[in-house]
Amino acid sequence: MQPPFARPRAVLSSVAVLGLALTLAACGGDKPAANAAPAAAASGGAAAGGAAAGGSPSAGASAAPSGDSAKVQLPTGPATQLTKARDTAAGPIMMTTLAGKKSGVTAKVWIWLPPEYNDPKYADYGFPVLTLYAGGQSNGYNTWTDDQLPIQVADEDLVKQGKAHPFIMVMPVQNLVADEKQTLDCSDIPGQPKMGTWMSQDVPDFVRANFRTLKSRDGWGLMGASTGAFCSAKMALQHPDLYKAAVPIDGYFDPDSEFWKGHEADRLANSPDVLVGQSKADVRMLATAGGATPDEVKLVKAWVAKAAPPTKIDYYEQPGGKHLTSHFKKMIPDTLQWLTQNMAGPTPA
Numbered sequence: 001m002q003p004p005f006a007r008p009r010a011v012l013s014s015v016a017v018l019g020l021a022l023t024l025a026a027c028g029g030d031k032p033a034a035n036a037a038p039a040a041a042a043s044g045g046a047a048a049g050g051a052a053a054g055g056s057p058s059a060g061a062s063a064a065p066s067g068d069s070a071k072v073q074l075p076t077g078p079a080t081q082l083t084k085a086r087d088t089a090a091g092p093i094m095m096t097t098l099a100g101k102k103s104g105v106t107a108k109v110w111i112w113l114p115p116e117y118n119d120p121k122y123a124d125y126g127f128p129v130l131t132l133y134a135g136g137q138s139n140g141y142n143t144w145t146d147d148q149l150p151i152q153v154a155d156e157d158l159v160k161q162g163k164a165h166p167f168i169m170v171m172p173v174q175n176l177v178a179d180e181k182q183t184l185d186c187s188d189i190p191g192q193p194k195m196g197t198w199m200s201q202d203v204p205d206f207v208r209a210n211f212r213t214l215k216s217r218d219g220w221g222l223m224g225a226s227t228g229a230f231c232s233a234k235m236a237l238q239h240p241d242l243y244k245a246a247v248p249i250d251g252y253f254d255p256d257s258e259f260w261k262g263h264e265a266d267r268l269a270n271s272p273d274v275l276v277g278q279s280k281a282d283v284r285m286l287a288t289a290g291g292a293t294p295d296e297v298k299l300v301k302a303w304v305a306k307a308a309p310p311t312k313i314d315y316y317e318q319p320g321g322k323h324l325t326s327h328f329k330k331m332i333p334d335t336l337q338w339l340t341q342n343m344a345g346p347t348p349a
Contacts, residue, residue, distance in 0.1 A: 072126035072349040073215045090156035100202030103194040107173040110145045112152045114166030124349040126212045128219040130167040133228030139178045144171045154332045164336045165345040185255040186231035187270040218344040223247040225328045233272040240281035245342040247286045282310040290321030
């Protein structure tokens with residue numbers, strides 16, 4: 001198990017606290033998830049060497065919308081050979097080493113397909129994509145792919161209750177080495193590997209090449225914890241044409257890699273702390289903080305307060321929450337429901 005994520009951050013001023021229950025209610029969070037019915041590999045997909053398990057439509061899911069082929073992106077190919085990383089109660093997590101054509105970066109990516117994806121009854125459906133970023137260096141491990149953050153099982157449970165979309169989940173590496181001092185801040189830092197391009201272009205290109213997705217940004221979202229929260233906020237603000245919604249869990253927002261030295265203008269251009277008030281990104285976010293970590297609460301509240309329209313950020317403070325993976329885990333069901341209310345669901349072609 002990885003140690004708790006504990007990168008000290010500056011303390012900022014505060015804004016009012018909103019409850020997540022109110023946030024979800026305002027979004028219609030008590031309603032069954034729209035379009036929570038899904039699709040199959042028959043229409044194409046990755047060559048997954050025993051890939052995703054089959055399944056049947058969720059009993060509690062509401063009816064899907066009428067078909068619109070203009071909304072669904074069929075796999076463009078060529079298909080990537082995937083290998084199984086591990087099994088879960090909700091189907092296998094697959095992985096590959098992705099050589100990015102646009103960035104030149106080569107790194108690992110994990111993929112989980114909801115069981116609904118491979119149901120022949122929904123072979124023509126496109127699915128929403130949720131990209132997940134881990135905390136720390138995420139090099140040699142990924143908390144979203146093991147029992148520490150079992151989001152795949154939680155999603156399938158909620159799908160069966162009609163409370164969440166069945167998301168395609170993509171879990172890319174964020175750094176190429178384990179040294180905390182050599183973080184790449186999910187950015188194209190001058191003179192360093194173009195991790196920002198790999199994450200914002202090569203990874204989505206890989207997903208579109210292999211899986212049935214939605215053409216609109218309404219079907220693309222982000223979530224991450226700690227360092228992953230920084231990445232999810234940054235990617236959403238920099239690429240609102242690609243992503244509709246993001247959930248930065250207990251994050252920080254000021255780039256702090258040692259590689260930015262001598263490149264202050266570039267650093268600020270990649271700072272969520274700056275972007276949130278200047279980017280004019282039409283995106284929706286849910287930012288969280290642990291109630292038992294006062295410095296984090298102040299920092300996240302201050303960042304939320306900087307948001308300028310059309311960016312909209314809901315804030316949730318986890319009662320008694322600490323900056324621990326075990327506490328991030330407790331928020332998974334609510335964050336999945338929030339994302340469901342702010343993203344498009346499975347759509348038939």
